[in-house]
Amino acid sequence: MHHEEHDDYEEDGRVSKSQLKRDMQALQELGEQLIGLGRDQLLKLDLPERLFNAILEAKRITHFGALKRQRQYIGRLMRDVDPAPIQALLSTLKGENDEHTAWLHHLERQRDLLLAEEHRVAALIEEHPDLDIQHLRQLVRNARSERASQSTPNPKPPKAYRALFQLLKTLYPEPPLGGTAAEDDEEEDDER
Numbered sequence: 001m002h003h004e005e006h007d008d009y010e011e012d013g014r015v016s017k018s019q020l021k022r023d024m025q026a027l028q029e030l031g032e033q034l035i036g037l038g039r040d041q042l043l044k045l046d047l048p049e050r051l052f053n054a055i056l057e058a059k060r061i062t063h064f065g066a067l068k069r070q071r072q073y074i075g076r077l078m079r080d081v082d083p084a085p086i087q088a089l090l091s092t093l094k095g096e097n098d099e100h101t102a103w104l105h106h107l108e109r110q111r112d113l114l115l116a117e118e119h120r121v122a123a124l125i126e127e128h129p130d131l132d133i134q135h136l137r138q139l140v141r142n143a144r145s146e147r148a149s150q151s152t153p154n155p156k157p158p159k160a161y162r163a164l165f166q167l168l169k170t171l172y173p174e175p176p177l178g179g180t181a182a183e184d185d186e187e188e189d190d191e192r
Helices: 017-035 039-044 049-060 064-078 083-093 098-116 118-127 133-151 159-171 177-191
Strands: none
Touching (some): 017 064, 017 083, 039 049, 039 083, 049 064
16 A cells, blocks of 8 residues: 555665656646747746757647657756746746735835825935936826826726836846745855
8 A cells, every 4th residue: 555655765765767757747747838938938937948949849830749749858858957947937927926926016006106196206216316217207197197087988098007017127126036046045044
């Protein structure tokens, strides 16, 4: 009965064949998820060139048998890649990454405060002196106008509202995938 639980290790300490197969299957499934990503998202991962090209090739393939072989090839290439950043990006894209979600909420709050309180615009300019002040003020003014027009029969599209969010994204860096920077800091604290 004990062997039916799929022990990860043989008696001599080696990884069992069953565990190796499960690990390879998991890597292949992760590689298959990469096929669904866009080129820009793939570039964020800094994948090895062979893997990146294999994923792009899989996107082009339409014949089922060829696509199956390409997926297996991607699975083999995945063996040489650290899966943690890939899993972190996929979690972020699915909205499962708490750090990334908190960062987006922070940006939304900043945008709403800029629109609600004039002194926040001055504070942002003071915090980022290299900011294009005229452009920022224009975005805030237009976003306020768009928001006010939402109750009219012909509301303006939230173009400046979205542009203001994009500007804030450039000012406040996105947290690293998988929280590696925070983990590194924790490890340094543990060593002290």
